[in-house]
Amino acid sequence: MQHLFSAETYRNRREELKLKVGSGLCLFMANEESPMNYAGNPLRYRQDSNFLYFFGLSMPGIAGVIDIDNDRSILFGDDPSVEDVVWTGPVDSIGELAARVGADQVRSSADLDDTLLGREVHFLPPYRMDNIVRMSALLGKSIPEVKNGASEKLTRAVISLRAHKTAEEVAQIEEALEITAAMHTRAISTARKGMKEAVLAGVAHGIALAHDCDVAYPIIMSKNGHILHNHGHHNMLRDGDIVVADMGSENRMCYASDITRTFPVSNKFTEKQKEIYRIVLDAEEESIRKCAPGIPYQEVHLFASRIIASGLKALGLMKGDVEEAVHEGAHALFFPHGLGHMMGLDVHDMEDLGEDWVGYDDEVKRSEQFGTAYLRLGRALKPGFVLTVEPGIYFIPELISQWKEEKKFAQFINYDEVVKWTDFGGIRIEDNILITDEGSIILGSPIPKGIDEIESLKL
Ligand code: GLY
Ligand code: MN
Numbered sequence: 001m002q003h004l005f006s007a008e009t010y011r012n013r014r015e016e017l018k019l020k021v022g023s024g025l026c027l028f029m030a031n032e033e034s035p036m037n038y039a040g041n042p043l044r045y046r047q048d049s050n051f052l053y054f055f056g057l058s059m060p061g062i063a064g065v066i067d068i069d070n071d072r073s074i075l076f077g078d079d080p081s082v083e084d085v086v087w088t089g090p091v092d093s094i095g096e097l098a099a100r101v102g103a104d105q106v107r108s109s110a111d112l113d114d115t116l117l118g119r120e121v122h123f124l125p126p127y128r129m130d131n132i133v134r135m136s137a138l139l140g141k142s143i144p145e146v147k148n149g150a151s152e153k154l155t156r157a158v159i160s161l162r163a164h165k166t167a168e169e170v171a172q173i174e175e176a177l178e179i180t181a182a183m184h185t186r187a188i189s190t191a192r193k194g195m196k197e198a199v200l201a202g203v204a205h206g207i208a209l210a211h212d213c214d215v216a217y218p219i220i221m222s223k224n225g226h227i228l229h230n231h232g233h234h235n236m237l238r239d240g241d242i243v244v245a246d247m248g249s250e251n252r253m254c255y256a257s258d259i260t261r262t263f264p265v266s267n268k269f270t271e272k273q274k275e276i277y278r279i280v281l282d283a284e285e286e287s288i289r290k291c292a293p294g295i296p297y298q299e300v301h302l303f304a305s306r307i308i309a310s311g312l313k314a315l316g317l318m319k320g321d322v323e324e325a326v327h328e329g330a331h332a333l334f335f336p337h338g339l340g341h342m343m344g345l346d347v348h349d350m351e352d353l354g355e356d357w358v359g360y361d362d363e364v365k366r367s368e369q370f371g372t373a374y375l376r377l378g379r380a381l382k383p384g385f386v387l388t389v390e391p392g393i394y395f396i397p398e399l400i401s402q403w404k405e406e407k408k409f410a411q412f413i414n415y416d417e418v419v420k421w422t423d424f425g426g427i428r429i430e431d432n433i434l435i436t437d438e439g440s441i442i443l444g445s446p447i448p449k450g451i452d453e454i455e456s457l458k459l
């Protein structure tokens with residue numbers, strides 16, 4: 001049976017939403033199955049996270065409506081026929097399911113059109129084409145009208161609720177993190193020369209599956225850690241390589257975790273690897289210490305960038321004034337992504353609802369500068385936010401050649417030295433934190449990240 005919060009939790013969430021939206025009717029469509037080729041051969045089913053948040057149930061073929069004007073929530077769906085049950089086995093009735101999430105009424109899917117007719121319907125930005133087509137028919141709107149017609153009021157209200165994780169949500173994230181910890185420690189201790197990256201990715205994925213869960217996003221397991229979203233696992237590992245492992249399980253209630261560790265294939269990091277590793281670890285730990293209510297995360301990103309630039313300056317890879325170098329964006333040659341993002345039911349939480357509405361506000365605007373522009377969360381942190389902190393240093397040969405040729409930021413970058421590092425790869429370290437009333441805490445049990453701790457896992 002599916003794991004759910006109490007009916008009270010879903011009811012309370014819907015009550016809060018009603019108050020924030022004020023009038024009309026909020027429509028939440030469940031995600032449908034996505035066929036690999038034919039309907040009976042589907043990709044892994046994943047329910048829409050907004051549906052999970054307000055109606056909990058992880059199944060296709062249903063819809064949830066919060067009718068604010070008439071003060072009731074309705075679950076639309078149909079009981080399976082005996083012919084369906086031949087293929088699926090027995091399933092709970094739609095009435096039983098509705099009771100588990102505290103819905104006031106159950107109606108057949110066929111009644112959805114009538115319920116929506118002539119009403120003020122709020123819906124969230126849809127991202128699945130099959131639902132867009134279905135909503136187009138249900139609402140009598142064109143496809144572009146559905147795609148662009150999401151309700152700002154509902155979207156902002158949902159963001160404001162989902163951004164603050166309750167204690168019971170944090171417990172779910174921590175459950176996911178326990179599985180993720182096992183995935184990382186097993187990958188680190190398993191890695192050997194002559195092994196393909198795919199073996200490590202498979203071993204780690206198997207741990208998530210063996211917990212009756214799955215990954216929250218495709219596993220990154222690569223000695224080419226400088227390729228930021230590298231989902232291939234085809235390389236053979238050799239002595240002296242380092243591997244970036246960015247992977248996280250989602251738990252049985254679909255709460256995510258998102259952890260990165262970088263480790264040597266052989267028993268020890270080289271001295272050169274240690275030098276970069278120490279800078280990244282310092283940036284990560286200092287940034288976590290800086291996170292507290294009221295601190296804009298964009299500021300923490302720039303703080304981490306200064307630690308990185310200053311470390312690289314000490315190694316002779318950067319030069320000049322660190323503050324100025326970061327202000328101009330020179331550090332982005334080595335750290336071209338954001339320090340982190342919100343996390344919850346989605347690994348990049350609520351990105352379907354609009355990155356800027358989730359991560360920015362009137363006080364903090366997204367930077368347009370290469371590197372910092374990719375920061376998904378910039379606004380001031382608040383208690384209850386769960387986010388990632390994930391600095392990295394990468395040597396990206398194509399970017400280095402382009403910038404060197406353009407003499408870009410030549411006053412801050414020592415290209416004669418940098419070109420000696422182009423086969424280094426990359427190092428990233430990522431943890432998940434909760435903003436508390438006083439500051440921040442790292443969620444989950446500690447996952448080894450000190451140089452000695454990582455090396456001792458290999459013995
Ligand atoms: N795992 C994707 C990320 O760290 O943002
Ligand atoms: Mn990650």
Ligand code: MN
Pocket residue numbers: 258340341388390430
């Ligand atoms: Mn992340």
